Each structure stands twice: as C-alpha cells, then as structure tokens.
Amino acid sequence: MKPKKTITLEFVVLVLLASVWFVICLFPLWMIFSGTFSSDSTNLTQAYWPNDFANGLSKIKYALNTINVWRATLDTFIYTMIALAGMLVICSLAAYEFTFFRFPLKKFFFGLMMGTMMLPLTLYVIPLYRMVFKLGLADTYIGVALPIMISPLSVFIMKQFLEDLPLSFIESARIDGAGHFVIFGRIVFPLMRNGIITAVVLLFLKAWSSFLWPSLVTAQNIKPISVTIANLFNPQFYVDTRVRFGAMLLAMIPPLALYLIFQRFVIKGISMSGVKG
Structure with a gap:
C-alpha cells in the first residue's frame, strides 16, 4: 500500500504560481482565438468567449x-x-x-x-x-x-x-x-x-x-x-x-x-x- 502524499504549503504555493503563469501565457492566445470566432458586432476588447464559429471560419478562409x-x-x-x-x-x-x-x-x-x-x-x-x-x-x-x-x-x-x-x-x-x-x-x-x-x-x-x-x-x-x-x-x-x-x-x-x-x-x-x- 502506497503511503499518502502530504500536501505542503510549498507545494500549494508552487501550484498557484504555476497556474498564474499558465493563465498569463495563454491569455493572449485565447483572446486571439476568441476574437477570431466572434461575431462582427462583438467588441474585440470584450471578446472573452467565442460566439460565432461560422464567422471565424469565413475569416480564416479569407486569410x-x-x-x-x-x-x-x-x-x-x-x-x-x-x-x-x-x-x-x-x-x-x-x-x-x-x-x-x-x-x-x-x-x-x-x-x-x-x-x-x-x-x-x-x-x-x-x-x-x-x-x-x-x-x-x-x-x-x-x-x-x-x-x-x-x-x-x-x-x-x-x-x-x-x-x-x-x-x-x-x-x-x-x-x-x-x-x-x-x-x-x-x-x-x-x-x-x-x-x-x-x-x-x-x-x-x-x-x-x-x-x-x-x-x-x-x-x-x-x-x-x-x-x-x-x-x-x-x-x-x-x-x-x-x-x-x-x-x-x-x-x-x-x-x-x-x-x-x-x-x-x-x-x-x-x-x-x-x-x-
């Protein structure tokens, strides 16, 4: 029987720091993805989630x-x-x-x-x-x-x-x-x-x-x-x-x-x- 791993404060801090760094690195990529697959009426500065995949595919086809x-x-x-x-x-x-x-x-x-x-x-x-x-x-x-x-x-x-x-x-x-x-x-x-x-x-x-x-x-x-x-x-x-x-x-x-x-x-x-x- 394997011993249970204890979660230390150091481990929690490292996971939190890694998660923050992960979000910071991926946020620009996610904004580009969301902006591409959003409707033309959506403000790009507020396009946090894709809402029009058909429009995004047409833009990619045009490119x-x-x-x-x-x-x-x-x-x-x-x-x-x-x-x-x-x-x-x-x-x-x-x-x-x-x-x-x-x-x-x-x-x-x-x-x-x-x-x-x-x-x-x-x-x-x-x-x-x-x-x-x-x-x-x-x-x-x-x-x-x-x-x-x-x-x-x-x-x-x-x-x-x-x-x-x-x-x-x-x-x-x-x-x-x-x-x-x-x-x-x-x-x-x-x-x-x-x-x-x-x-x-x-x-x-x-x-x-x-x-x-x-x-x-x-x-x-x-x-x-x-x-x-x-x-x-x-x-x-x-x-x-x-x-x-x-x-x-x-x-x-x-x-x-x-x-x-x-x-x-x-x-x-x-x-x-x-x-x-």
Missing part, C-alpha cells in the same frame, strides 16, 4: 485564399525544412568533432563559436546580406535558410549529449575498420536522438518566427509567414482585424503542434544540457 496565408505557410515550411536538414548535417558533425577529436586551438574555436550566440543579427546582417546576394541566393529558399542552419546552440546541445558516450565505442569501431563517417552515421548520430530532437524543435521555432532576415532577403518569389502577417498591419490598406487574428492562428499551428508532440524531449534535452553545462 487562406485572399491574403495567400496558405502560400506563405508553404514557403516558410520549405525553407524551414531546408534549414533543419542543413543544421542536422553541419551541427551534428561539428558536435562530433568538438567532442571526440583533438586539433589545434580546439577550445578557442569552440569558445569563439559559442560567443557568436551573444551577437544580435543586426550587427552582421549587412555583410550577411551582401554575401547571400553575391552568391545569387537572394529571394530563394536556400538564401533564407542558409544563415539559420548555422546554429551554435544546436552544436552545444548535441555536444552535451555526446559527452556521455564512451570513447571506447569510437576506438572499437576504428579497430573493426570503420571509417570516420561510418562511425558517425551508424554509432554517434543515432545516440544523439534526444539532443537532435531538442535542437530540431528549437531551430524550427526560430526559423518559423524569424522576421528580420526573411524580410530583407525575400521579395517576390518567397513569402515568409512572419512578413505576410506583418504586412496585414500596414496602415496603407485595410484588413479586417478578425482576418488578422485568423492568419495568426494559422501561423501558430505548425510550431505549436511540433512543440506539443516533442515537449517531453525538449524539456529533458534542455535540462540535461543545463546540468552538464
């Missing part, structure tokens, strides 16, 4: 077809997938090299890489844009994804997971005749599963919500979802506020669904990286 939110979502999804694919190759190999191999100035280069996380994009966005423009990648999926896939945070997260992998695994594989990339592909990469999932989810959220870089490097061919929604607030043309809310709801679905699916892995990955770091 999809007339404002091209569907195309913006597709374009954003494509360059985000390209960024994730590039990150998996580049960052996982970098984490592999920094963990198991010795080379001159290894600590210096790793510290330099981690130091770039402290630099805001605005400091180097101009030379970055010039480089992409000279490569002929402006207004292309690869041009948008290229700077995003270089993620020092992803390297750090994967490296933290690799530090638990015994070096004897690598040495045994070398004795058996396995090459550099065979060891990485068959031994190292599968063992980084939690770290890879964490890095993928975090980079997906970053790429999906990125605004400054996509707005600079895209024009006619690519329509990022963040830029499309920002254009809805342009005072030069009128768009129904409920249509804006509907577009925001559509833009939230992919990152929210991805995070809810892999939430357990992300929390575990971040906590493990924090403990080791």
